[in-house]
Amino acid sequence: MEMIQIMAANQKVELKVLGMACGGCSAAVEKALGNLEGVASARVDLAKKTAYVDYDTEKLTLEDLKKVVLGAGYKIG
Numbered sequence: 001m002e003m004i005q006i007m008a009a010n011q012k013v014e015l016k017v018l019g020m021a022c023g024g025c026s027a028a029v030e031k032a033l034g035n036l037e038g039v040a041s042a043r044v045d046l047a048k049k050t051a052y053v054d055y056d057t058e059k060l061t062l063e064d065l066k067k068v069v070l071g072a073g074y075k076i077g
């Protein structure tokens with residue numbers, strides 16, 4: 001039962017991230033997202049300019065994720 005409650009709040013999203021030029025950039029975005037409390041996993045595909053984030057909707061909103069990307073110096077597409 002506890003398991004179900006934990007899983008129920010998680011949401012997967014894909015964010016278009018603009019301004020990344022190399023692996024260092026994608027790693028920085030990945031780290032910034034991954035450091036957020038409530039993010040279960042964050043993976044960034046540099047070629048696709050996309051961040052795949054699995055997060056807890058009770059702790060974070062999509063806006064919070066976007067703000068972190070902007071704060072790291074990149075843009076949302």
Ligand SMILES: [Cu+2]
Nearest residue numbers: 021022024025
């Ligand atoms: Cu770079």
